[in-house]
Amino acid sequence: MEGVTSLWYRRVHRRWFGGVARYYTPFLSPTQDHVFPKRELREIAPAGNEGVPLVPQLLTRRGSDFLWAANALADMGYEEVNLNLGCPSGTVTAKGKGAGFLAHPVELEAFLEEIFARCPIAVSIKTRLGIAEPEEFWPILELYNRFPVKELIIHPRVQRDQYKNRPRREVFAAAAARSRAPVCYNGDLYTTAAVEKFWGSYPGVDRVMLGRGLVGDPALARKLAGGPPASREELEGFLTEVYEGYTRGFGSRHSAMLRMKELWCYLICLFRDGERHGKAIRKAKNPEEYEARAAAVFRELELLEDLVPDW
Numbered sequence: 001m002e003g004v005t006s007l008w009y010r011r012v013h014r015r016w017f018g019g020v021a022r023y024y025t026p027f028l029s030p031t032q033d034h035v036f037p038k039r040e041l042r043e044i045a046p047a048g049n050e051g052v053p054l055v056p057q058l059l060t061r062r063g064s065d066f067l068w069a070a071n072a073l074a075d076m077g078y079e080e081v082n083l084n085l086g087c088p089s090g091t092v093t094a095k096g097k098g099a100g101f102l103a104h105p106v107e108l109e110a111f112l113e114e115i116f117a118r119c120p121i122a123v124s125i126k127t128r129l130g131i132a133e134p135e136e137f138w139p140i141l142e143l144y145n146r147f148p149v150k151e152l153i154i155h156p157r158v159q160r161d162q163y164k165n166r167p168r169r170e171v172f173a174a175a176a177a178r179s180r181a182p183v184c185y186n187g188d189l190y191t192t193a194a195v196e197k198f199w200g201s202y203p204g205v206d207r208v209m210l211g212r213g214l215v216g217d218p219a220l221a222r223k224l225a226g227g228p229p230a231s232r233e234e235l236e237g238f239l240t241e242v243y244e245g246y247t248r249g250f251g252s253r254h255s256a257m258l259r260m261k262e263l264w265c266y267l268i269c270l271f272r273d274g275e276r277h278g279k280a281i282r283k284a285k286n287p288e289e290y291e292a293r294a295a296a297v298f299r300e301l302e303l304l305e306d307l308v309p310d311w
């Protein structure tokens with residue numbers, strides 16, 4: 001998740017909790033310069049991601065830039081690249097990228113033809129249903145079906161939903177039945193009960209992608225694999241290592257604190273009545289304040305077994 005997780009998070013998560021088959025990078029935006037900025041290079045450099053099964057994700061509308069990046073990723077040893085056709089943010093969609101690309105079917109078709117003809121590694125796609133109405137998805141799915149998409153990850157909202165409304169599961173189910181590529185479901189799965197209910201309702205679908213649910217409850221995937229919920233000590237140790245990783249990685253405790261605040265927006269929902277503490281963390285003005293307020297959460301609040309999201 002862009003601005004929330006990164007390589008330090010993935011590395012530490014894998015060690016403390018695991019249960020995840022594949023991690024995805026936040027989107028990388030290849031430009032016409034055909035160089036990865038230092039920040040993106042760090043995100044994907046194999047040395048920093050050792051032992052972490054990782055799929056890099058690209059966000060672009062230019063075939064030549066996608067292919068340049070995919071070739072560079074292939075040279076680093078990656079075997080799959082994911083195309084982001086789901087990001088709903090206004091700054092991204094205004095440029096016709098992410099979910100915004102779904103509004104330009106002719107250009108999207110040319111783009112897919114170009115990349116699938118020449119990409120040296122497998123391509124998977126993360127997609128929304130369309131811009132305004134879920135019915136927009138049918139011609140889009142027909143288009144995807146023309147290419148050897150390795151996996152189609154569907155977040156069944158439209159761009160205008162942003163993160164509001166509920167994922168349109170009925171449209172997802174119909175799409176799963178019509179997709180040539182194996183389908184992965186994504187959206188609003190925050191607890192083991194929710195995921196198990198999902199499996200029960202859609203027995204033909206054998207994979208899900210977890211976003212906010214995994215950030216809010218780092219043990220969610222482990223629990224789904226039959227493991228225990230996060231203990232207080234584990235969560236504290238995990239967060240300390242993530243914070244240290246970010247501090248070293250960014251070379252700044254202040255920048256690390258900003259990242260940790262993003263994580264806490266989700267994590268606080270794993271504690272009973274965490275609202276006031278969550279607000280205090282958000283308002284922390286410096287790392288010392290942040291550290292004291294994060295410690296207070298562990299000292300004063302009850303840790304829950306399952307998330308109770310307020311987002």
Ligand SMILES: Cc1cc2nc3c(=O)[nH]c(=O)nc-3n(C[C@H](O)[C@H](O)[C@H](O)COP(=O)(O)O)c2cc1C
Nearest residue numbers: 001002026027126155186187188189210211212213
């Ligand atoms: C802050 C934030 C950053 C995100 N960044 C990305 C991203 O870089 N790439 C991506 O495919 N999805 C991104 N997403 C979307 C999530 O991957 C996911 O599709 C969405 O949150 C719905 O799934 P969830 O309910 O499991 O969180 C982001 C979501 C949020 C809230």
